[in-house]
Amino acid sequence: MSRTAGTAARGDRLWSVDEHLDDILGKIRPLEPIELQLLDAQGCVLVEDVTVPAALPPFDNSSMDGYAVRVADVEGASEQFPAVLTVVGDIAAGSGELPAVGPGxxxxxxxxAPMPPGAEAVVPVEWTDGGTGGGAVTAMAAGPGADDAAGGEVRVHRPVAPRAHIRARGSDVGAGEIAVRAGTVLGPARIGLLAAIGRATVTVRPRPRVVVLSTGSELVPPGEKLADGQIHDSNSFMLTACARDAGAIAYRVGAVEDDPHTLRATLEDQLIRADAVVTSGGVSVGAYDVVKETLSGLTGEEGSVAFRRLAMQPGKPQGFGRIGPDRTPLFALPGNPVSSYVSFELFVRPALRALMGLEPFADRQTVRAVCAGGVESSPEGRRQYLRGHYADGTVTTVGGAGSHLVKALADANALIVVPEDVTSVAPGTELDVVLLD
Structure with a gap:
């Protein structure tokens, strides 16, 4: 997602998208590193290179159930003329004392299981008669202790190459090599690698804790019956999901009524568990725009929040600042669902990644695509973000430009970017497209 440097001029003016974003990122600092247990570190960003203390695997071991043998003893073996060997022991995974393998x-x-002294390869059990005693193959499947093979014989029906079916010491990773580099997000496979090399804890930047709330006395939780004039609260659910998708730990507070005292008390209660706060609604110029009314007057230790008009559609009214004793970032987004979603993608997602110590824009690819149907009209002087469906280098608009069209938003997998100086787009024109999936 490309950005240009902006000038953070003051006053009641129209800010560009890039100016607002630059102002936000200029005030975001990565969270302080902490040491966490491995599973608690999933999804977090590693802050130091982790090196391998000892080779993995730490010893030569068998990759098959079978028989450890000397290569010369099974050379030329066949079904007609099998090599007959004396079984002198039994080794299970975790065995300590290992019987030596001599000639024959x-x-x-x-x-x-670790390879015993003298053995040069492993013959899979399927290449043998399973050993004498009639039940040896079943015993092999059942594991050690099911049938003691020592003292019996095994007939091998195929030759084997040196080192066949042996996992060599250090064949996965050698001692002193870097297992996981700093800046890596720890997913399941890397958690497994860290456990395999013996690391119980790692130092990471934690996932940011994000408190999400909607404002509006008309909002009712899903599952409750609507009265006249009420609608279901979708924004708090959508934005909580957005925050989780961005890698954060998100707490949905729900809807707060249009009352400044209630909103202020709610924010004060929530700051104790927040690395960032996201609100939706109440940021325009209406009589009941409670977020703007409540936060515009913050001073001193309370922090400050600036409310701006941006040259974009949807999402013209925006607020951003830092509140409370820890100067917790607060993003005040518009209340219309599409406006709220687009604002999150453009401003909140990059900021959450910055809090984690990640490159802000790496997880949202911007590509050039042919706009198949064109765009009939776009507001002059505003950067428009239309919902679109992208496939194979082509994008088509989904739904209209209305910021209330939740179904169109759900059907989209991209945002079509129409520049500020473009008022219409002819079919077949190339535009920037932000991929959402």
Whole structure:
């Protein structure tokens, strides 16, 4: 997502999208690193390179259930002329004492078990008669202790190459190598790698805790019956999901009525668990725009929130500031659902990534695409973000430009960007498209 440097001039003027975004990112600082247990660190950003203390795997081990043998002893073996070996022991995964393999001998071995001295390869059990005793194959499947193979014989029906079916010491990663680099988001596979090399804890930047609330006395939670003039609160659910999708730990507070004292008390209660706060609604110039009324007058230790008009559609009214003793970032977004969603994508998502110590725009790719149907009209002087469906280098608009069209938003997988100086787009014109999936 490209940005240009903006001038943070003051006054009641129209801010560009880039100016507002630059102002936000200029005031965001990454969260302080903390040490966490591995599973608690999932989704967090590693702040230091983690090196491998010892080779992985730490010893040569078998990749198959079978028999550890000397290569010369099974050379030329076939179904007609099998190599007959004396079984001198049994090794399970985790075994400590290992019987040596001498000429004409074999050791029954399980997957993951360490290779015994003298053995040069592993013959899979399927290449043998399973050993003497009639139940040896079943015993192999059942594991050690099911049938003691020592003292019996095994017939091998195929030769084996040196080192066949052996996982070599250090074949995964060697001692001293970097296992996971700083700046990496820890997903399941990397958590598994860290556990495999013996790390119980790691130092990471934590996932930001985001408190999400909607404002509006008309809002009713989903599942409750609507009275006249009421609508269901969708924004708090959508924005909470957005925050989680961006990698944050999100807390949905729900809807707060249009009362400044109630909103102020709610914010004060929530700041204790917030690294960022996201509100929706109440940021325009109406008589009941409670967020703007409540936060415009903050001073001193309370922090400050600036409310602006942006040269964009949807999402013209925006608010941003830092509140409370810890100067917690607060994003005041418009109340219309599409405006709220687009504002989150443009301003909140990059800021949350910055809090995690990540590059703000790396998870949202902007591509050039052919706008198949064109755009009949776009407001002059505003950057328009239309919902679109992108596939194979082509994008088509989904729904209209109305900021209340939630169904069209749900059907979109991209935002079509119409520049400020463009008032219409002919079919087949290339435009920037922000991919949402």
């Amino acid at each position: 001998e074999a050791v029954r071995i399980m997957t993951g």
